[in-house]
Amino acid sequence: MSDLELSNLTAVFDGRAVLGPLSLTVAEGDRVALVGKSGAGKSTLLKLAFQHGARHAALVPQDLGLVQPLPVFHNVFMARLDERSLWYNTATLFRPFRRDRQEIGDLLDQVAMGDKLWQPVAALSGGQRQRTAIARALYHRSRTLLADEPVSALDGPMAARVMDLLRARFPTSLIALHDIDLALAYCNRIVGIQDGRIALDRRADELSESDLLALY
Numbered sequence: 706m707s708d709l710e711l712s713n714l715t716a717v718f719d720g721r722a723v724l725g726p727l728s729l730t731v732a733e734g735d736r737v738a739l740v741g742k743s744g745a746g747k748s749t750l751l752k753l754a755f756q757h758g759a760r761h762a763a764l765v766p767q768d769l770g771l772v773q774p775l776p777v778f779h780n781v782f783m784a785r786l787d788e789r790s791l792w793y794n795t796a797t798l799f800r801p802f803r804r805d806r807q808e809i810g811d812l813l814d815q816v817a818m819g820d821k822l823w824q825p826v827a828a829l830s831g832g833q834r835q836r837t838a839i840a841r842a843l844y845h846r847s848r849t850l851l852a853d854e855p856v857s858a859l860d861g862p863m864a865a866r867v868m869d870l871l872r873a874r875f876p877t878s879l880i881a882l883h884d885i886d887l888a889l890a891y892c893n894r895i896v897g898i899q900d901g902r903i904a905l906d907r908r909a910d911e912l913s914e915s916d917l918l919a920l921y
C-alpha cells in the first residue's frame with residue numbers, strides 16, 4: 706500500500722529550476738533516506754512532500770519550527786492540538802493536565818530531556834532543541850515521518866538512540882540525512898538526489914558507502 710504518492714513535483718527559485726520534475730512513491734514500511742550533496746534539493750523535496758502529499762505526517766523540519774518563548778512541554782504538546790478542543794488547549798497553556806505532563810515527560814526521558822520539561826526552548830542548546838522537535842514528532846499520532854536532518858546537532862550515541870526511536874515509532878519515513886552510515890544503517894531504501902532529480906533509488910541492503918559517495 707502506498708503511503709505517499711508524489712508526482713511531477715517541481716520547484717523554481719528566482720527563475721531557476723531547482724527540483725524536478727520528480728515523482729516518488731513511498732509505500733507503507735518504506736524507510737527512505739534522502740541523500741545527496743548540499744543544495745541538491747532534499748529540503749525542497751521534503752517541503753513539497755509535506756504540502757502536496759503528506760500533511761498527515763509528523764514533521765521535523767530543518768528549522769525545527771519551535772515556539773521559542775514556550776517551554777519544551779508545550780512545544781511537544783502542539784503535535785496533538787488538532788485533536789483537542791479549544792478549551793482543553795487553552796487550559797493546557799496555563800496549567801497542563803497531569804496525564805499529559807506524565808506522557809510528555811516519559812517521552813522526553815527517552816531523548817534524555819526529562820529534566821527540561823518546563824525550560825523555554827529559547828534557553829536550550831541546539832541539540833536540545835533538535836530533541837524537542839523529535840519528541841514533538843514522536844508525540845504526533847501519525848505513522849509516517851518526514852524529517853530533514855533530524856540528528857545533525859546530536860553526538861554519535863545520541864544520534865543512534867534517536868534513529869532507533871524513530872525507526873521503532875514510524876513504519877514509514879522520508880528522512881534527509883547527510884550521514885551516509887546512518888542512512889544505510891537505519892533506512893531500508895535510499896533515494897539519491899542530484900541537481901533536483903532522482904539519481905538513485907535502491908534498497909539499502911544492496912548498497913555500500915562507496916555507491917553513495919558517487920552522488921557527492
Ligand SMILES: Nc1ncnc2c1ncn2[C@@H]1O[C@H](COP(=O)(O)OP(=O)(O)OP(=O)(O)O)[C@@H](O)[C@H]1O
Pocket residue numbers: 718719723741742743744745746747748749750
Ligand atoms: N527559498 C529559497 N530561495 C531561493 N533559492 C532556494 C530557496 N530554497 C532553496 N533554494 C535553492 O534550491 C536548491 C536546493 O536547496 P535545498 O535546501 O532543497 O537543498 P538540500 O539538498 O536540502 O541542501 P542541504 O543538504 O544543504 O540542506 C539550492 O540551490 C538552494 O540554493
